[in-house]
Amino acid sequence: xxxxxWRYPVAVTMxxxxxxGLMLATQAYLAGVIRGEPVPWTRPLLVWMPxxxxxxVLTPLVWRMAEWVPIVHPRLARALAIHAAAxxxxxxxxLALFATxxxxxxxxxxxxxxxxxxxxxxxxxxxxxxxxYVLIVxxxxxxxxxxLTRDREQRSLRLETQLADARLAALRAxxxxxxxxxxxxxxxxxxxxxxxxxxxxxxxxxxxxxxxxEASDTREIPLRDELAFVEAYLAVxxxxxxxxxxYAIEVAPEWQHAAVPCLILQPLVENAVRHGLAERGAxxxxxxxxxxRDDSLVLRVKDDGAGMxxxxxxxxxxxxxxxxxxxxxxxxxxxxIDSASARxxxxxxxxxxxxxxTTP
Numbered sequence: 001x002x003x004x005x006w007r008y009p010v011a012v013t014m015x016x017x018x019x020x021g022l023m024l025a026t027q028a029y030l031a032g033v034i035r036g037e038p039v040p041w042t043r044p045l046l047v048w049m050p051x052x053x054x055x056x057v058l059t060p061l062v063w064r065m066a067e068w069v070p071i072v073h074p075r076l077a078r079a080l081a082i083h084a085a086a087x088x089x090x091x092x093x094x095l096a097l098f099a100t101x102x103x104x105x106x107x108x109x110x111x112x113x114x115x116x117x118x119x120x121x122x123x124x125x126x127x128x129x130x131x132x133y134v135l136i137v138x139x140x141x142x143x144x145x146x147x148l149t150r151d152r153e154q155r156s157l158r159l160e161t162q163l164a165d166a167r168l169a170a171l172r173a174x175x176x177x178x179x180x181x182x183x184x185x186x187x188x189x190x191x192x193x194x195x196x197x198x199x200x201x202x203x204x205x206x207x208x209x210x211x212x213x214e215a216s217d218t219r220e221i222p223l224r225d226e227l228a229f230v231e232a233y234l235a236v237x238x239x240x241x242x243x244x245x246x247y248a249i250e251v252a253p254e255w256q257h258a259a260v261p262c263l264i265l266q267p268l269v270e271n272a273v274r275h276g277l278a279e280r281g282a283x284x285x286x287x288x289x290x291x292x293r294d295d296s297l298v299l300r301v302k303d304d305g306a307g308m309x310x311x312x313x314x315x316x317x318x319x320x321x322x323x324x325x326x327x328x329x330x331x332x333x334x335x336x337i338d339s340a341s342a343r344x345x346x347x348x349x350x351x352x353x354x355x356x357x358t359t360p
Contacts, residue, residue, distance in 0.1 A: 020052050024048040025044040025049065050101050051098055059136055062136040066136070067140065069083060071141060092122070100114065180209075201240070205236060220261055220262065226260050226264065227288070231249065234247050234286070247287070247288070255291055257355050258290070260299065260351065267318070268301040269286060271308075272284070275306065275308050276303040284305050286303045287301075288300070288302075294353075297350070298350050300346060300349075302346045325351060328351075
């Protein structure tokens with residue numbers, strides 16, 4: 001954590017004791033008025049303000065003592081004993097300082113000698129000054145407890161973020177080999193049918209892998225980059241299925257700068273190809289849509305295939321999608337699936353709207 005400049009605590013200390021001095025001076029003035037012995041307000045002010053500033057000078061010392069010797073278990077008795085001794089020393093210093101200034105301030109307890117003034121002050125006000133030390137130590141401990149609580153919360157948030165990053169990395173590590181296996185399987189099929197087509201797919205695949213490596217440390221990317229990745233993937237699959245696979249990307253330019261998780265659409269498109277096309281002989285058309293709705297981005301992948309069997313909703317692609325969105329956005333996201341026999345599948349993702357480059 002970045003430490004505050006020393007001027008900040010000094011200013012707070014001086015402001016606090018100035019307020020205390022003004023309050024005590026005002027109280028002394030009003031007490032004189034109530035007793036029928038009014039005095040100029042400047043007289044109690046000249047007494048109480050130096051007293052307050054004397055404690056302002058000693059406050060950093062007391063605060064440091066509270067930091068050095070916190071009153072906590074298991075050394076509670078030792079800490080109390082040290083603070084009791086420190087309180088005697090600090091109050092004595094304060095009274096000694098005030099005794100030096102008292103003759104020039106018009107204080108009522110002054111005597112011709114410094115020693116006499118100090119003795120009189122010590123005998124009449126020592127116990128009244130002890131609570132001031134206790135109050136400063138108590139305030140220091142409250143501030144310490146708040147700081148420790150804040151530090152624990154920040155450490156907890158950092159740990160949660162690191163854990164979420166580790167889980168996301170694990171999900172990505174699970175997803176990418178799955179995609180790579182399917183792409184290599186496509187190339188293997190083409191090698192037996194059309195070597196030139198297989199070569200073109202290899203070029204596309206190398207482009208896809210390069211994009212994946214470039215985004216390996218990125219949680220989110222612009223939607224336009226995700227669409228480019230998906231389009232390259234569909235080009236790989238189109239080489240395998242020829243004219244049986246067609247697609248359309250219906251995303252207005254103003255939505256393409258939105259931030260989306262990397263590789264969030266590819267597994268949905270892959271599912272559409274596998275369940276909508278690979279499992280039947282009819283052609284398949286895939287439509288990818290995106291638009292903004294209030295503070296959310298809605299992503300939709302639709303196909304006109306055979307529909308999805310019940311167990312497919314729990315496959316690696318969709319389960320990873322649900323897990324990644326839950327880790328990234330918590331309750332501010334949703335995944336819905338609409339599927340019916342011979343009507344295809346529509347998968348809709350809703351995530352918070354955010355432009356690429358902003359912090360999640």
